[in-house]
Amino acid sequence: MAPARCLLLLLLPLLRVLAGTSQPPLLEPCELDDEDIRCACNFLDPEPDWSSALQCTVAVDVEIRAGGRSLEQFLKRVDLQADPRQYVDLVKALRVRRLTVGAAQVPAPLLFGLLRVLAYSRLKELTLEDLEVTGAPPPMPLGATGLGISTLRLRNVSWAAGGAWLAQMQRWLKPSLLKVLNIAQANSLVLACEQVLSFPALTTLDLSDNPGLGERGLVGVLCPHKFSALQNLVLRNAGMETPNGVCAGLVTAGVQPHSLDLSHNSLRATPNIGDPQCIWPSTLNSLNLSFAGLEQVPQGLPAKLNVLDLSCNKLKRAPRLDELPKVGNLSLQGNPYLLAEASFLQENAMNSEPGMALACARSHLAVGVSGTLAVLQGVRGFA
Ligand SMILES: *[C@@H]1O[C@H](CO)[C@@H](O)[C@H](O)[C@H]1NC(C)=O
Ligand SMILES: *[C@@H]1O[C@H](CO)[C@@H](O)[C@H](O)[C@H]1NC(C)=O
Numbered sequence: 458m459a460p461a462r463c464l465l466l467l468l469l470p471l472l473r474v475l476a477g478t479s480q481p482p483l484l485e486p487c488e489l490d491d492e493d494i495r496c497a498c499n500f501l502d503p504e505p506d507w508s509s510a511l512q513c514t515v516a517v518d519v520e521i522r523a524g525g526r527s528l529e530q531f532l533k534r535v536d537l538q539a540d541p542r543q544y545v546d547l548v549k550a551l552r553v554r555r556l557t558v559g560a561a562q563v564p565a566p567l568l569f570g571l572l573r574v575l576a577y578s579r580l581k582e583l584t585l586e587d588l589e590v591t592g593a594p595p596p597m598p599l600g601a602t603g604l605g606i607s608t609l610r611l612r613n614v615s616w617a618a619g620g621a622w623l624a625q626m627q628r629w630l631k632p633s634l635l636k637v638l639n640i641a642q643a644n645s646l647v648l649a650c651e652q653v654l655s656f657p658a659l660t661t662l663d664l665s666d667n668p669g670l671g672e673r674g675l676v677g678v679l680c681p682h683k684f685s686a687l688q689n690l691v692l693r694n695a696g697m698e699t700p701n702g703v704c705a706g707l708v709t710a711g712v713q714p715h716s717l718d719l720s721h722n723s724l725r726a727t728p729n730i731g732d733p734q735c736i737w738p739s740t741l742n743s744l745n746l747s748f749a750g751l752e753q754v755p756q757g758l759p760a761k762l763n764v765l766d767l768s769c770n771k772l773k774r775a776p777r778l779d780e781l782p783k784v785g786n787l788s789l790q791g792n793p794y795l796l797a798e799a800s801f802l803q804e805n806a807m808n809s810e811p812g813m814a815l816a817c818a819r820s821h822l823a824v825g826v827s828g829t830l831a832v833l834q835g836v837r838g839f840a
């Protein structure tokens with residue numbers, strides 16, 4: 458079988474031919490919805506019928522989870538130098554726009570081979586989840602096209618390459634198209650910044666759910682001068698301690714976001730003694746400090762903001778004007794002092810504070826898991 462065709466098999470993966478005719482598994486690993494939009498495969502069977510994924514070729518949203526197994530066996534079928542012309546038309550015909558690959562131990566050459574093939578597809582969003590990437594990446598073949606995705610998400614992906622992974626992966630992308638980068642549950646977020654090229658289009662960097670990151674860690678991941686277009690920085694549940702400390706991290710890294718999300722961190726209201734007062738980037742106009750356990754408005758906030766979210770904290774009295782920045786849009790729902798007021802107004806049917814308190818409580822329970830999970834759990838609670 459021609460190597461290029463094998464690459465395609467790996468992607469789709471059309472492996473019945475290679476696996477021989479296997480018994481139909483008890484549980485269908487793949488499910489395609491009636492509208493041909495979503496297709497999800499979960500290969501839990503010890504002898505998975507990979508060909509079942511064939512039905513996903515018509516879907517727009519595809520999720521493939523490999524049951525936590527090693528994909529080493531596919532490695533010998535990959536030839537990165539193969540001439541792509543043989544499979545380009547086929548890959549172009551795929552409808553997939555969003556792809557999730559998860560739950561596997563995958564050799565780097567296999568993963569990067571997949572990226573190379575996908576470069577000919579119309580994929581826009583790629584998510585890698587619960588992966589252990591082993592071995593060294595291959596050199597990028599001459600003349601190969603980068604993968605033109607706008608969103609890249611990684612959750613719980615570990616790399617044998619350590620901090621060099623982003624620089625390596627970037628070489629297989631079109632960095633000028635990437636707008637959103639999301640890195641959660643990373644083993645290590647000390648990137649090899651000197652190898653990273655700039656991301657001229659990247660507007661959103663989401664580092665949520667990295668509780669070990671901390672303010673000091675920010676400098677290791679916000680590679681200076683590489684994120685010059687950054688507008689939204691999301692640091693939910695990322696081990697941040699004080700707004701002032703985050704400010705210092707931003708200044709050191711030279712990033713100038715418009716919005717900063719520090720929700721779901723255990724924030725302290727007073728800066729560390731001896732820390733110099735930090736000047737926030739002048740671009741910053743939205744700051745999210747919700748679910749941060751704050752008992753008072755933190756010191757050292759920007760002087761002026763369009764949006765300040767202080768909801769679901771532990772404020773015991775209404776903040777004084779001199780404690781707050783000049784704010785266009787201030788949110789204080791779900792703080793104890795409002796709840797106390799609300800209990801006097803129980804007759805008032807329009808009052809929504811008790812509902813808000815419930816929402817805050819439920820979400821507080823889920824802190825440390827993930828914002829998304831918290832929302833999901835909230836939804837399930839009502840189901
Ligand atoms: C993270 O991924 C590994 C596989 O690489 C898996 O064994 C582990 O259970 C995952 N952790 C979580 C919290 O999902
Ligand atoms: C602030 O963060 C919380 C929790 O992450 C979210 O629910 C809320 O919508 C955010 N507020 C704004 C103004 O974006």
Ligand SMILES: *[C@@H]1O[C@H](CO)[C@@H](O)[C@H](O)[C@H]1NC(C)=O
Nearest residue numbers: 763764765784785786787788
């Ligand atoms: C304030 O935020 C709310 C909800 O996000 C939005 O509907 C409203 O337009 C905002 N107002 C201003 C003045 O920014």
